[in-house]
Amino acid sequence: MTRSLTWLPYFLARLEVTVTVLLCVGGASAASVCSAKDVSRVRKLSDSPQHSYGREGFVHVTVAGAVLHGMTEVEVWLQTFAPSSQTPIHRHLCEEVFVVMKGNGTLLLASDSEKHYPGKPEQFAVVANSTFTIPMNAAHQVWNSHPEEDLQLLVIISRPPIKAFIYDDWFTPHTSARLKFPYFWDAECLKTDLNDTYTFDEL
Amino acid sequence: MTRSLTWLPYFLARLEVTVTVLLCVGGASAASVCSAKDVSRVRKLSDSPQHSYGREGFVHVTVAGAVLHGMTEVEVWLQTFAPSSQTPIHRHLCEEVFVVMKGNGTLLLASDSEKHYPGKPEQFAVVANSTFTIPMNAAHQVWNSHPEEDLQLLVIISRPPIKAFIYDDWFTPHTSARLKFPYFWDAECLKTDLNDTYTFDEL
Numbered sequence: 001m002t003r004s005l006t007w008l009p010y011f012l013a014r015l016e017v018t019v020t021v022l023l024c025v026g027g028a029s030a031a032s033v034c035s036a037k038d039v040s041r042v043r044k045l046s047d048s049p050q051h052s053y054g055r056e057g058f059v060h061v062t063v064a065g066a067v068l069h070g071m072t073e074v075e076v077w078l079q080t081f082a083p084s085s086q087t088p089i090h091r092h093l094c095e096e097v098f099v100v101m102k103g104n105g106t107l108l109l110a111s112d113s114e115k116h117y118p119g120k121p122e123q124f125a126v127v128a129n130s131t132f133t134i135p136m137n138a139a140h141q142v143w144n145s146h147p148e149e150d151l152q153l154l155v156i157i158s159r160p161p162i163k164a165f166i167y168d169d170w171f172t173p174h175t176s177a178r179l180k181f182p183y184f185w186d187a188e189c190l191k192t193d194l195n196d197t198y199t200f201d202e203l
Numbered sequence: 204m205t206r207s208l209t210w211l212p213y214f215l216a217r218l219e220v221t222v223t224v225l226l227c228v229g230g231a232s233a234a235s236v237c238s239a240k241d242v243s244r245v246r247k248l249s250d251s252p253q254h255s256y257g258r259e260g261f262v263h264v265t266v267a268g269a270v271l272h273g274m275t276e277v278e279v280w281l282q283t284f285a286p287s288s289q290t291p292i293h294r295h296l297c298e299e300v301f302v303v304m305k306g307n308g309t310l311l312l313a314s315d316s317e318k319h320y321p322g323k324p325e326q327f328a329v330v331a332n333s334t335f336t337i338p339m340n341a342a343h344q345v346w347n348s349h350p351e352e353d354l355q356l357l358v359i360i361s362r363p364p365i366k367a368f369i370y371d372d373w374f375t376p377h378t379s380a381r382l383k384f385p386y387f388w389d390a391e392c393l394k395t396d397l398n399d400t401y402t403f404d405e406l
Contacts, residue, residue, distance in 0.1 A: 042310065042327050042335045045302075063334050064300045064359075071336070073298045073361035074277050095276045097267045099248075099357065107245065124245050131266050132245045133274070154302065156267075156359050158276035 034189035037070045045078060053184035057082030057144075060185050066160035067186045075160035077185075081105070081144035081151040089118070089141045089167040091177065094159040096134040100126050103144060103151035110170060111138040118170045139167060139177075161186045237392035240273045248281060256387035260285030260347075263388050269363035270389045278363035280388075284308070284347040284354040292321070292344045292370040294380065297362040299337040303329050306347060306354035313373060314341040321373045342370060342380075364389045 048061045062068050063076040078101075081087075089108075098107075105126045110118035118139035126132060126142075134140050144151035165177035182190040251264045265271050266279040281304075284290075292311075301310075308329045313321035321342035329335060329345070337343050347354035368380035385393040 041312070041325075042329050042333050044330070045332045045334060063302060064336055069336065071298060071300075074300060074359055076300050076302065076334070076359055095274060097274075097277060097279050099266060099279065109244070122244075126245050127247070129248045130245050131248060131279070133267055133272065154357065156277055156279060158361065 034067075038068055039070060051185065055085070055184075057085030062185055063154070065185075067182075067189045071160055073158065073160075075157050075162070077153075077155040077157075079153050079155055081142070081153070083144050083147055083149065086143040087141050088164075089139055089170060089172075090164045090180075091118075091137050091139045091167075091174075092157070092162055092164045093137050094157050094162065095136060096158075097156040098126070098132050098134075098142070099154040099156075100128050100130050101152040101154055102128050103149045104128070104146040105151040105153075106143045106145040107132055108141040108143070108170075109134065109138060110140070111135050113137070116175075117173045118167060121170055139170070161190060237270075241271055242273060254388065258288065258387075260288030265388055266357070268388075270385075270392045274363055276361065276363075278360050278365070280356075280358040280360075282356050282358055284345070284356070286347050286350055286352065289346040290344050291367075292342055292373060292375075293367045293383075294321075294340050294342045294370075294377075295360070295365055295367045296340050297360050297365065298339065299361075300359040301329070301335050301337075301345070302357040302359075303331050303333050304355040304357055305331050306352045307331070307349040308354040308356075309346045309348040310335055311344045311346070311373075312337070312341060313343070314338050316340070319378075320376045321370060324373055342373070364393060 045061060045063065048063070050059050050061050052058050053060060059080040061078040063078050064071050065075045065077075066072065081103075107124040107126050108121040109124065110121040112119055121139070121141070124132065125145075142151075142153065161181075162183045163179065163181045164183055165174075166180050167177045248264060248266065251266070253262050253264050255261050256263060262283040264281040266281050267274050268278045268280075269275065284306075310327040310329050311324035312327065313324040315322055324342070324344070327335065328348075345354075345356070364384075365386045366382065366384045367386055368377075369383050370380045
């Protein structure tokens with residue numbers, strides 16, 4: 001009996017570890033991620049959740065976000081693109097700053113606001129230790145154009161969480177771009193009826 | 204006469220180069236930095252102006268800023284602190300995110316808003332590849348606490364250009380903190396009468 005009682009706390013501790021692992025690995029991970037904002041004062045990026053959101057060759061980390069960490073005015077992401085992977089063609093009514101941490105890529109940017117569709121974009125080479133910004137509501141796309149190396153970007157946006165319109169191609173009319181809100185990395189934890197929250201002018 | 208005319212464009216081109224070099228190297232650098240916003244689509248960080256603003260062991264680069272680049276909602280800095288160097292003790296009414304690029308440091312944070320002065324701050328160790336945020340209006344200071352290595356931080360703020368209140372020490376009353384606006388890196392190009400632009404509640 002003494003041996004059994006001695007063993008019980010060890011068993012319970014193992015059980016707790018097992019349940020925690022199952023929660024994190026299994027389909028219930030949303031509960032552990034979304035149940036409370038992570039307001040730790042200092043967070044290691046290596047401990048932050050990483051996801052591809054079904055996009056091949058893409059890894060996203062929310063460094064400081066509205067949904068996960070309670071940010072209200074800025075949001076910061078760390079994103080890695082394998083060779084040939086890219087963002088969708090999209091636009092959003094917020095400021096965006098990119099800082100290229102590693103690799104080489106191409107920014108495609110259609111900033112002519114007079115057309116009814118983005119039109120043929122300008123191309124800009126981007127390299128490690130460079131920075132670029134996107135004008136509000138300009139359709140854009142970022143590619144990893146290097147054949148072998150990853151492209152890693154630190155991305156800063158205003159007005160989080162992001163509300164993005166996605167284009168099938170550069171000649172899709174602006175009015176046919178599809179609103180993606182909540183965006184991929186906010187969808188798990190942000191269940192919002194958009195019509196209750198935002199007017200069209202705010203998007 | 205023909206030879207003179209042929210030579211003239213070359214002379215003028217040389218003159219232009221000479222004047223440009225003098226403007227960049229000499230005391231008139233403010234004119235070249237401030238006369239027009241740098242709206243280049245992609246900027247190499249190594250080409251960006253670097254300054255210490257009289258703070259020993261400190262180097263600041265404005266990656267994307269309100270004054271230099273026309274940002275209105277977010278601003279991004281790259282700052283390097285030599286061993287033992289630090290920010291002032293200060294607060295500001297904006298969101299702030301730090302991403303530690305290199306080194307080790309200490310965040311001092313006084314987030315008790317009920318006192319009339321910051322009071323003894325909490326201490327947090329920060330390391331490379333970690334991130335931390337500062338609550339709005341919380342007095343804080345970041346130190347490079349490593350004896351030998353630089354601390355390099357990417358810093359993101361909302362509501363640029365920054366309007367900071369600086370404390371002599373942690374027991375300086377909030378009402379005695381000194382407003383520094385324009386801040387060090389904005390002062391050269393931003394000549395603003397604060398009273399015309401901001402109300403006290405906006406600071």
